[in-house]
Amino acid sequence: MTRAYNFSAGPATLPETVLEQAGAELLDWHGAGASIVELSHRGPEFMQVASEAEADLRTLLSVPDDYAVLFLSGGATTQQALIPLNFAAPGQAADYVVTGHWGKTAIKQAHPYVSANVAADGEAGGFRDIPARADWRLSDDAAYVHVTANETIHGVEFRDTPDVGDVPLIADFSSSIASEPVDVSRYAMIYAGAQKNLGPVGVSVVIVRREPLERSGQPRAPIFEYARHAQSGSMLNTPPTFNWYLAGLVFKWMLAEGGVEEFARRNQRKADALYAAIDGSGGFYRNEVAPAVRSRMNVPFFLHDDGLDKAFLAEAKEAGLISLKGHRALGGMRASIYNAMPEAGVRALVGFMDEFRQRHG
Numbered sequence: 001m002t003r004a005y006n007f008s009a010g011p012a013t014l015p016e017t018v019l020e021q022a023g024a025e026l027l028d029w030h031g032a033g034a035s036i037v038e039l040s041h042r043g044p045e046f047m048q049v050a051s052e053a054e055a056d057l058r059t060l061l062s063v064p065d066d067y068a069v070l071f072l073s074g075g076a077t078t079q080q081a082l083i084p085l086n087f088a089a090p091g092q093a094a095d096y097v098v099t100g101h102w103g104k105t106a107i108k109q110a111h112p113y114v115s116a117n118v119a120a121d122g123e124a125g126g127f128r129d130i131p132a133r134a135d136w137r138l139s140d141d142a143a144y145v146h147v148t149a150n151e152t153i154h155g156v157e158f159r160d161t162p163d164v165g166d167v168p169l170i171a172d173f174s175s176s177i178a179s180e181p182v183d184v185s186r187y188a189m190i191y192a193g194a195q196k197n198l199g200p201v202g203v204s205v206v207i208v209r210r211e212p213l214e215r216s217g218q219p220r221a222p223i224f225e226y227a228r229h230a231q232s233g234s235m236l237n238t239p240p241t242f243n244w245y246l247a248g249l250v251f252k253w254m255l256a257e258g259g260v261e262e263f264a265r266r267n268q269r270k271a272d273a274l275y276a277a278i279d280g281s282g283g284f285y286r287n288e289v290a291p292a293v294r295s296r297m298n299v300p301f302f303l304h305d306d307g308l309d310k311a312f313l314a315e316a317k318e319a320g321l322i323s324l325k326g327h328r329a330l331g332g333m334r335a336s337i338y339n340a341m342p343e344a345g346v347r348a349l350v351g352f353m354d355e356f357r358q359r360h361g
């Protein structure tokens with residue numbers, strides 16, 4: 001069996017040791033006589049899995065005690081709709097900083113429940129940069145400010161947590177959570193679909209300060225209330241147990257590898273190598289994002305002649321490098337290099353890109 005280096009943006013590559021462990025445990029989880037996905041979510045086996053996963057994620061991200069950590073079904077998009085329901089009074093304004101496709105999605109989902117003010121928007125510049133903080137037009141009475149920490153399609157990321165004063169800051173960390181240390185206390189809420197850095201699609205992680213949940217929001221069904229999910233340990237209904245379990249294995253792997261500090265170092269080296277290959281290609285490859293905000297997780301790039309795209313993808317696949325096709329909104333290529341992409345995978349990609357350029361340049 002040979003596994004390719006998989007540069008998919010999500011669902012994305014997972015650590016091989018995690019897949020092996022999940023495979024080995026699938027028929028009989030630790031002598032339970034059944035797999036973990038065949039047992040009650042309220043039974044002692046899954047309760048152990050669930051609480052270890054939460055504890056490990058708290059350790060990884062140094063989550064303060066006054067924050068709840070939720071494991072919810074529904075992707076990041078569902079959270080984008082739940083945010084205004086939980087944080088904004090009916091008709092209240094909320095500020096959105098749009099730095100790519102997913103920031104726009106966040107507004108679309110929030111629109112029925114909140115008066116969304118676009119405080120800054122990078123679209124006129126093709127989302128190749130992040131509008132300067134000094135140019136943001138924040139509203140006086142906003143319920144929250146929403147940002148996308150890393151834009152998965154446009155390959156643009158915040159390098160620092162923006163200062164928005166006392167207004168609750170909410171960030172979509174779907175494609176960069178646990179890729180480096182984060183000061184959770186600067187945010188009212190961090191959310192992420194799991195399928196990039198944390199595990200399989202089907203579970204979202206929500207890290208949310210408990211206090212505002214008790215007082216804000218608007219009429220909503222109990223299943224849409226973060227406060228109730230927090231009170232019930234994410235077991236208001238049947239949680240996505242397999243996804244939660246697999247994410248838990250990924251958390252243990254990340255801790256064993258040295259935690260988010262170590263992944264930050266690896267991710268920086270991987271990104272440096274890939275951007276250097278692109279920038280040093282004499283224009284054969286190009287990335288158009290302002291260097292200061294280039295994503296270390298998702299690297300979109302274009303060939304100088306898009307007539308070569310098909311050959312690039314086919315030959316890359318032959319070389320054991322898959323899922324490099326860019327998102328349809330941008331075209332070109334995209335290499336997603338999350339925590340589980342080994343440095344050897346990026347070296348192989350860079351080697352292939354050099355060799356392809358020599359053959360087709």
Ligand code: PMP
Pocket residue numbers: 010074075076077078102148150151152153172173174175193
């Ligand atoms: N936000 C970001 C930054 C994403 O990358 C994605 C998915 N690619 C989403 C939101 C939407 O996630 P989901 O499909 O889990 O709803």
